[in-house]
Amino acid sequence: MAVAIALSERGRGLSTPNPNVGCLIVKDGRVVGRGWTQKGGRPHAEAQALDEAMDRARGATAYVTLEPCFHLSPRGPRCADLMVRAGVRRVVIALRDPDPRTDGQGAAWLRKRGIAVEMGLMAEEAAAAMCGFVLRQTLGRPAVTLKLGLSLDGRIALSDGSSRWITGPDARAHAHLERARHDAILVGGGTLRADAPRLDVRLAGLEDRSPRRLLLSHGDAPEGWERIATPEDIAALAHVDHLLVEGGARTAAAFLRADLVDRLLLYRAPIVIGKGLAGIGDIGLTDLAEAHGRWRLSDERRLGHDRLEVYGRSRKA
């Protein structure tokens, strides 16, 4: 299942309007098919993996990060049907599909056709990989990552606004990779005016993965940009399941104040800036006790001289 989840990551930022599912088909201890939801949502991961497996799928086990779909669509076949027709013997599912058109019916259909079904293996990890889809289903909005490039003392620029460079090339390359994993990137009007960022993916081979560009502003958006007026407006964005917020401090604060940040991506350089611009503006905090218990470290690594820390929003189950 861990491999299937890794495969699902390949579709992150590409697969909307469909969830970025991963699928692995194993026969006699050998991998015979691998799939992940393709650009625009089709083919589905299961279809692609079964396609690769061909008749080796007969009697095999399929690992799939989301319950195979059961609903009829003009865009393609039902994956539960495909599994039956291919002769798969056992289907291991991480996450039950919360979409009411499937929601257990895919698994029930498989069982009715004599296929062994297990559900729940690594469900939490699969949900994290498909967080945009899950939040869209549960909270009706995309998953939001807030990215900051910081000094040890939390500055994102000198007082004059200069921020080239705080982090080194490895951290910046990683940040571009993160861009490719999102459907859209958002900045505020101040950042747009000050930095005129391109927000594209400048990594060899991934140039066409550059996401849509969004602006949080009450003014007009320039050519090639879409505008929203408030953080809450992200709920209405079509085909955006994974949103990356890149700054500046007022925009970051606006999303935090609205409790619309699910993940903090902190690139921290081993430098001290002292007087300078803070990364996060007023989030309306008046009591320190309320700040605690909201964030949990989920990943950390060294990137050259810098350090990446990833924090996830703690939510009561």
Added chain:
Amino acid sequence: MAVAIALSERGRGLSTPNPNVGCLIVKDGRVVGRGWTQKGGRPHAEAQALDEAMDRARGATAYVTLEPCFHLSPRGPRCADLMVRAGVRRVVIALRDPDPRTDGQGAAWLRKRGIAVEMGLMAEEAAAAMCGFVLRQTLGRPAVTLKLGLSLDGRIALSDGSSRWITGPDARAHAHLERARHDAILVGGGTLRADAPRLDVRLAGLEDRSPRRLLLSHGDAPEGWERIATPEDIAALAHVDHLLVEGGARTAAAFLRADLVDRLLLYRAPIVIGKGLAGIGDIGLTDLAEAHGRWRLSDERRLGHDRLEVYGRSRKA
């Protein structure tokens, strides 16, 4: 030698005016004596270790973090002499004593008396453990640690100054342990007025390790405090080899601006504060390029929900 260095840490913050040396005596693969420089500098580590070893020191190997002293003192015997008299066969030394009264003469004396001497084993680690003594010898001032308790976004308090609590009990206990490892603690006038900190060591069994209290201020110091007017004045402080600077932002910035910080001790809580007080004020930085290459991560660990990061000042050799 690693054990001898660990022993030397026990004297840190206690041994001035003498260096915090550690000594281990090994005979036939067994430890027969352990010593570290005691409070106020006497007895020396070697004297204590030989005392414990008694006649088992004959034919033994002594590991000592600093070259045994050779100069005559009214306060105690010469350690090189003690080694010879005890019949030690081999002495392994980490660091040559830069004090001109010894500076190689201790080792030469041992060799003349037929003792095998090796010098340089783990010299860097030993120098780090005795950094206050080494900097006193090389730069004529104590080793300075700057401690900060920070949020993810580099804040040390809300805008109204409230900072209880940013870090949790484990981090605060660790910070008290660090106090016990320093000869003196310094804060600025603003912190004294705002927080009236006690700066004592509130750890069971270590209450009597509370260091001297220093104030960086142009005004008067209250009862129980000593005052200095500028960061550079630390060079004139008697019996202070290890100094801990605890804030606030202007004091931290003053020491950083004077390039008088050797070690950053950052306790970072997994919280976002947003608008609030920064940990470090204006350090006079005008070019980001100049901020780089100064700090290197030397230690990191989790302390409850918080993270400790220790950065050492990079110096050209």
